[in-house]
Amino acid sequence: MKKTLVILLVFLMLLPCATSCGENAKLEYELLDDGTYGVKAADFFVITVDELVIPAEYNGKPVTKILKEGFEGSRFRKVIIPDTVTTIGTKAFYNCHNLASVTIPSNVAAVHAEAFYNCSALVEVQNLSAIEMYVEQYEDGSVVWVIDENGNKKKSQSFRNLLRIYGANEESLVATTEDGWTLYDGQVALDYNGNEKNIKVPEGVVSILSSVERADNTETITIPDTVQYIAKSAFYAKNLHTVIFEGTLEEWEELDVKIIYTVVCSDGTIEGTYR
Secondary structure, X not given: OHHHHHHHHHHHHHHHHHHHOOOHHHEEEEEOOOOOEEEEEOOOOOOOOOEEEOOOEEOOEEEEEEOOOXXXXXXXXXXXXXOOOOEEOOOOOOOXXXXXXEEEOOOOOEEOOOOOOOOOOOOEEEEOOOOEEEEEEEOOEEEEEEEOOOOOEEEOOXXXXXXXXXXXXXXXXXXXXXXXXXXXXXXXXXXXXXXXXXXXXXXXXXXXXXXXXXOOOOOEEEEOOOOOEEOOOOOOXXXXXXXXXXXXXXXXXXXXXXXXXXXEEOOEEEOOOOO
16 A cells, blocks of 8 residues: 555656656757746757747746747748747757748847748748838749838848738738649649659649658659759659650759759750769
């Protein structure tokens, strides 16, 4: 009886941590000079939850900063940033290739360089902050411009190839599917969810942002000549060996895509190094 009671007491002592430490075990906090906290992923920990909710406070103090390189390379699709956050640090979400949904809260005053850079699935951002930003599209991708307090604009280094930035009273883009592809606005191919050997990017697509890595059977991919931008991570597929581009060799070279596969264009072939 005495032994049973001891075991029960030990179990009860451990129970609070088992029930409340789960997500927090993946996060670390840094006390800042102003007495608030910054947050990041725990060292050597890659967060793979579908949705990451960043706490608004820690130890009774507000969480005000996403720390430098805090969640670099993590694999969540959505992040909820609390209104307490005022600063999103350099490379805070760098290389988060699955990240597809972000809202910048109203109190954010600074989004530092490359905070959302190389987030290849991120096509739009909702901006509720006072930072004035807008997107301009160019043939080789897009540029986010930031307007300062004097009305001057400068190129933001925080984002790469966004389709749009939208405000509080605007709706998010609606994703559609076509032949296994997830499309935004009919022009941006986010990812491929099929498993065919030979696949084709739908006609009219301008940008290919994410990868076909889950398509284990895919051996060839055909790309229409309407495509003007291809993300670096777009072709991480295990058995892919040939890319068929319906444009010319010159047009392919203008895309500046570094891949190891054979590329077949309308007027010639570039032999790959893939074996």
